[in-house]
Amino acid sequence: MNTVTHHLPDWMIRAYVAGGLGRAFSLVVAAHVTLCDECRAQMEGEEASGGIVFEDQRPEAVAVDLKARVMASLDTVPASPAQPAQQGIYPGAVMAALKGRAPRWRTLGGGIRQAVLSHDAEGSARLLYIPGRVAVPDHGHKGLELTLVLQGSFADETGRFAVGDVEVAGAELEHQPIAEQGAPCICLAATDAPLRFSSFVPRLLQPIFRI
């Protein structure tokens, strides 16, 4: 287990557990929890709370034949395939988003590459590949941005982030992450709104790069 120092906020874990997080953020939460027992314990604690509320509800009668149908199909319904397993630096949830294949990197310039994993109205998730000592272009964002380090490390105005660490950046943060010397930094990044790069990629091109 890595020594993770930057964790997910409790409310985000709670929102995941309650089913209220969009796809992109759910992916980061699942990937971070794979790498962080502290947040896994928080998640399972939130699930215990959820289980209590769930159990305390007033029951709603189900159709009279539902039980018989379930009992009859217990051993006949095939189990759905499990999520792909963790592979190398990529947690299983990321492997699932990659459809079990290696990332298909696209060059952004300056040695930086990205692989978009998902992109919808609720936000986007992508992998970023940043060579050592290269800066990710200065950018702000409209909403929240989560960045989880999978390999290498980066540092910005708010601190240093190594494998397993997650940075939670609000709209107010204009930050300039710089990959540290050594192995290229590979991150899983997710936003609930499109990124605005203040330089580097002309705004016009942003829809094409989907960033």
Next chain:
Amino acid sequence: MPVKPAPPGTSDAPMDAPSVQTLWLLAVRDHRDRAAFGQLFDFYAPRIKSMLMRGGMSAAAVEDIVQDAMIKVWQRAEQFDPTRAPASAWIYRIARNRQIEVLRRERRPLPDDLISGDEASDPDAADIIGLQQDANHLRAALHRLPQDQRIMIEQAFLGELTHSEIRDATGLALGTIKSRIRLALERLRHDLRTLR
């Protein structure tokens, strides 16, 4: 495991026993006990339905999810670890996963499992009882909250709040349950390391 079950879903359950639901789930896990599964169905299926009906789906669509979720309970029982989750929490998670899968038409991203191999040390009944005690404390704490806070927490976990509403609401203080789960995870990591 010679422990007396607590009555289902009550806040005044004895503090020294796993819930009867957890015992049923263990009977399913360890003995593929269909009668115990029937008990789990009778208790949880109407609660899964109750939770999902809040989302505005039709009763028929909800019952399809109830059916799928209960079958998954049967299929995945071997993954149930009573030192980390009471039955209620584990089934709550399965129902949520299935609901999201149906609503979004895609798999929910899940943390990789941490499952002990067969060789791993058998959990102590005391750990299971400890977790149940923590869960009972959590339930008591929820019941002590002012009504508006309690309702908000219920709405959050039953899927009625957006993530920004959850961010702004206070959560339930987890108390000792988190550190107990943390210890169980450490033990599991240790067992997995010795296995390799």
